Amino acid sequence: MNIFQRFKKLNIDHSAIGLGQLNSFTPYFCTPKGAKVIGWAGVDGIHYCFIKDFGETVFAVNPSNYSGNNVHPIARSFEDMLSLLLACGSLDAVEQAHMWDETAFEIYIKENLPSEEQAAAIAMIREQLGIEPMEHPYAYIKALQNGFDYSKLKFSSDYYELLEPVEEQPPEWKVVYCGGFGNQKGRAGKEIALGKRFLWGKETWHIPAMYMCSKGLVIDFCIEVGAERVRAYTKKFDALHIEDESCSEMQLSRIQAANPLNIDFSSRITLDEEKIRENCSYGDIWIPESCLTDDCKSDLSVRWTLEHYGLDVTCGWVIRRVSFPWAGKRPQSIKSLNLTLEREMSDVVGASFKAPAAGESITLTNPITGKDHILTVWEREAQEIDQSRFRDDSMEYPTHCVGLTYTIFPELQNFYLRDCDKGDSPRAKKPDLNGIIGGAMGVIGMIISDGSRDEFFHPDGTPAKKYAFCSSMHFEPVMEPELNIVFREKHIPDVEVKLI
Numbered sequence: 001m002n003i004f005q006r007f008k009k010l011n012i013d014h015s016a017i018g019l020g021q022l023n024s025f026t027p028y029f030c031t032p033k034g035a036k037v038i039g040w041a042g043v044d045g046i047h048y049c050f051i052k053d054f055g056e057t058v059f060a061v062n063p064s065n066y067s068g069n070n071v072h073p074i075a076r077s078f079e080d081m082l083s084l085l086l087a088c089g090s091l092d093a094v095e096q097a098h099m100w101d102e103t104a105f106e107i108y109i110k111e112n113l114p115s116e117e118q119a120a121a122i123a124m125i126r127e128q129l130g131i132e133p134m135e136h137p138y139a140y141i142k143a144l145q146n147g148f149d150y151s152k153l154k155f156s157s158d159y160y161e162l163l164e165p166v167e168e169q170p171p172e173w174k175v176v177y178c179g180g181f182g183n184q185k186g187r188a189g190k191e192i193a194l195g196k197r198f199l200w201g202k203e204t205w206h207i208p209a210m211y212m213c214s215k216g217l218v219i220d221f222c223i224e225v226g227a228e229r230v231r232a233y234t235k236k237f238d239a240l241h242i243e244d245e246s247c248s249e250m251q252l253s254r255i256q257a258a259n260p261l262n263i264d265f266s267s268r269i270t271l272d273e274e275k276i277r278e279n280c281s282y283g284d285i286w287i288p289e290s291c292l293t294d295d296c297k298s299d300l301s302v303r304w305t306l307e308h309y310g311l312d313v314t315c316g317w318v319i320r321r322v323s324f325p326w327a328g329k330r331p332q333s334i335k336s337l338n339l340t341l342e343r344e345m346s347d348v349v350g351a352s353f354k355a356p357a358a359g360e361s362i363t364l365t366n367p368i369t370g371k372d373h374i375l376t377v378w379e380r381e382a383q384e385i386d387q388s389r390f391r392d393d394s395m396e397y398p399t400h401c402v403g404l405t406y407t408i409f410p411e412l413q414n415f416y417l418r419d420c421d422k423g424d425s426p427r428a429k430k431p432d433l434n435g436i437i438g439g440a441m442g443v444i445g446m447i448i449s450d451g452s453r454d455e456f457f458h459p460d461g462t463p464a465k466k467y468a469f470c471s472s473m474h475f476e477p478v479m480e481p482e483l484n485i486v487f488r489e490k491h492i493p494d495v496e497v498k499l500i
Contacts, residue, residue, distance in 0.1 A: 004078045012124045015042055016117040018091040028063045030070035033154040060095040067162040072098045073148050087133035089114040097141045105138045170304035177213040178323045180282035182301030189213035201492045208309040216325040225316035229260040230291045261285045263318045264344035272335050274327040286317040337500040343492040350485040352420050364485045379405040398424040398473035402481050407456050407464035414488030419481055423472025
């Protein structure tokens, strides 16, 4: 009996380690010919297989990767794959190693330690099969992949059709009220060239044109972001993938705050002395090819928009198409048109801290203003929700949290507390028929009562505003949640632009 057959007979949860078992198999478009599937990751259709004519080599197949990058060898044998599993804690890092450098690989492993179920399965594999962890997992995987001839893999005709580039032509240029980019239905608005250009913040703003439509006015905003800023951002944060579980809440906030293409603003116009707020808007971004990672592509409709206006596609761009309704009847002509732009508040994440005990205080510093604020916890209580409150009997929900009642001095107008831990997601009580653990993502929260104490006071004797906070939910009791204070700040003043 070989190592794979012995593995299948182990009394473990195979799906917990990303090797769920199936009784039947329907190939994906990117499953190589001659593949024998040996396990399923449980997400994104990822599966592992041997392939005829490639001996004992184990391959990972990921249908969610871009076409042409779906299949990679990960181990020279099934025994080596188990050795990699023991070294990495799961197969997730092994499957994704082809797109990371060693630092990113190690970061992922450190921030994604095995769960209790995974650890139990790994211990059983080590004990029952005599497998030892791979000493240098990243070097092993890269050596295997760098020496592999991918041209020898064979696929179905569907796969090769996806690899053939399709020449796409831009559709007829048409801008409609409350419409987006690309093909649009409805009556086109009349284009009026504006050619406005101005600096606001770190970006150059272009308003090339507006459109007179039957229901209102449409204005195109094209915000130019230097390619070097986009490149620096993608290089710095490429190791952390927002869509993956590798990102903590704190990391996610800092990634989003650092993104030069993350530009939020609101707008209003003054049309012949009539103030009008925007009704709807559509936006997108353009990442120049020099800054794209291997598995990313920018939307063609954005490129066509930039080319229509003669804008440089080697730069990064944020484009927004904003519609403003007519205040009354459609004007025959516009005597004056002014634009007011307001930047939205952004999150500034302060240092993390352990939640103080009741009656204790902690000093928190706003990293932008440098001002200190004293957060005092008046009540702190560990709580548990009754599982019967949840209606879905097929799911098990996390029920443990910690609630706080607190004050802050001096008072802040725009802030919130956030748990650094995302908490536990609801989980299926039983795997589905495909061996995949069902998932029901969402936020579950409780707010504790203010208790019997009706009023709190600041150190200077003035009445204090009470705030309530609830930590993330967990399956096990939470002892000392780690929190962040997030300051909501407006860094850039409003701007007025005369269009006509």
